[in-house]
Amino acid sequence: MSKKGDRIVRKTFGDGRWFPEKREVLDAVVTGYIEDARVDDPGGRIVGVIAPHAGYQYSGKVAGYAFRAISQNASAGHQPDTVLVLGLSHRGGFPGVAIMDGDAIRTPLGEVELDQEAAKILVSQSPRISFNYAPHAGEHSAENEIPFVQTALPGTKIVVGLIGDHDPRTLDDLVKALGVLSKKKKILVVASSDMLHDSSYPLVTRTDKETLEKVRSMNHEAIRENWSPSNQTFCGIMPVLAVIQFAKSRGCEKGTVLHYRNSGDDFPESRGRWVVGYGSAIFVVPE
Numbered sequence: 001m002s003k004k005g006d007r008i009v010r011k012t013f014g015d016g017r018w019f020p021e022k023r024e025v026l027d028a029v030v031t032g033y034i035e036d037a038r039v040d041d042p043g044g045r046i047v048g049v050i051a052p053h054a055g056y057q058y059s060g061k062v063a064g065y066a067f068r069a070i071s072q073n074a075s076a077g078h079q080p081d082t083v084l085v086l087g088l089s090h091r092g093g094f095p096g097v098a099i100m101d102g103d104a105i106r107t108p109l110g111e112v113e114l115d116q117e118a119a120k121i122l123v124s125q126s127p128r129i130s131f132n133y134a135p136h137a138g139e140h141s142a143e144n145e146i147p148f149v150q151t152a153l154p155g156t157k158i159v160v161g162l163i164g165d166h167d168p169r170t171l172d173d174l175v176k177a178l179g180v181l182s183k184k185k186k187i188l189v190v191a192s193s194d195m196l197h198d199s200s201y202p203l204v205t206r207t208d209k210e211t212l213e214k215v216r217s218m219n220h221e222a223i224r225e226n227w228s229p230s231n232q233t234f235c236g237i238m239p240v241l242a243v244i245q246f247a248k249s250r251g252c253e254k255g256t257v258l259h260y261r262n263s264g265d266d267f268p269e270s271r272g273r274w275v276v277g278y279g280s281a282i283f284v285v286p287e
Contacts, residue, residue, distance in 0.1 A: 008102035010133070012143045015108055019056045019147060023108045029056060030109075030151045033064030034071060039258055044284040045078040046070060047182075047250050048189040048243035050215065052278035053087065053144040053236075058263055059194065059278040063145070065258040066280035067152040070188065074153055080188040082115045083149050084159045084178070086239035087142030087192040089135045094164035097174055098132035099123060105143070105160065109150045115157035118181055122159065125177035128170050135162045141192045141236060149190070163238040171241055178246045191243035193236025195277030201264035207233060208260065208277040215255045215281050220244045247283035257281045 015021035020029055033056075051066040052059035074080070089098075099119050104111040123129050136142070142160050149158060163170065181187055195208045211233045214223045220241050227237045234240045244255070257279060264275040 007104075009111060010100060010102045010105040010136070012105065012107045012146065013138050014140045014143055018140050018144050021108055023110075026108045026147055027151070029060065030147050033060045034068045034148070034151060036061070037065040037068035037259070039065055039069045039072065041076070042069060042073060042256065042282060042284040044286045046073045046188060046282050046284050047252065048191065048247040048283040050191045050193060050240055050243065050279060050281040051145055051148070052194045052280065053141045053192045054194055054276060054278065058266070058276070062259050062261055062278040062280050063148055066282060067148040069258060069282050071152040079186075080153070080156060081185040082118045082157050082159060083153060083188045083190060084118070084161065085142045085145045085149065085190045085192060086236075086242060087139065087162050088236045088239060089139055089162050089164055090141060091139065094135055096128035096130060096164060096170050098135045098162045098164060099129060100136050100160040101131040101133055105146065107147050107150065109147050112146060112150050113157045115159050118157070118185055118187070119159045121181050121184060122177045125180055126173035128173045129177055135164060136160065145190050145192050163242070166238060171238060171245070174242050175245045175249065178242070179249055182250065189243045189246055191236060191239035193234045193240050195262070195279055196233055197235070197274065197276050199272055199274060201262070201271040201275050204262050204264065204275045204277050208262065208279065212257045212260060212279055212281070215244070215279070216257055218244050218248055218252070218255050218283075243283065247285070251285045252283045255281050255283050
């Protein structure tokens with residue numbers, strides 16, 4: 001963190017670990033992932049996406065599809081006012097939703113402004129949503145999406161939140177708060193999540209295929225029922241449920257799966273050791 005006067009600028013922790021630390025290298029990598037992706041016109045405004053958050057060499061190509069769709073959608077006249085990036089804590093739970101405070105966050109691509117107005121609206125809706133920077137320090141799930149947001153939607157403000165529990169009341173309050181905010185600003189919600197982790201390549205491939213069918217039908221009840229700590233079909237299950245329920249509340253009737261790969265597809269040597277699934281999807285409301 002740095003302070004310029006009273007201005008608080010947060011800094012990403014993944015530089016050189018989850019993504020390149022040199023600006024020119026990171027810019028080339030992210031731009032390449034987005035430009036290499038091919039997506040169709042969604043026929044409406046994208047209000048939510050699911051994108052993976054692993055090291056870029058593993059999941060960056062899949063994430064590129066989600067952000068290619070976002071970039072094209074903005075160019076077609078659907079530029080959001082604010083992007084909300086929702087992640088999870090890999091290091092332990094905490095109550096409710098922790099919203100990153102501060103004025104901006106700096107990645108190797110530069111600073112992106114944190115939308116304090118939008119964040120305050122969310123926090124005002126529920127005691128379960130609060131400003132709490134502590135869980136963000138060292139957590140990659142949300143911050144790994146930020147260079148993609150900077151590239152796809154340059155100059156757009158963001159809100160960064162981590163969901164720390166699996167309490168249905170937290171989810172309900174967050175979805176309601178997103179609904180309130182969406183009446184004041186055009187928002188895009190990014191759910192940051194990888195998919196199943198297991199040593200078995202066939203199991204990961206089969207399970208992820210079944211899960212993505214539930215994403216297409218927006219069957220959040222079935223996604224929740226099939227998830228357990230020992231069967232984490234999405235590691236970021238709460239962000240995924242939040243984005244699906246929010247999109248449904250805005251009039252979205254189906255999800256569109258853009259791309260899927262797992263580490264066993266691209267790194268066959270991982271099969272039998274540790275295979276992780278990565279999927280990208282969008283949720284669209286009519287024009």
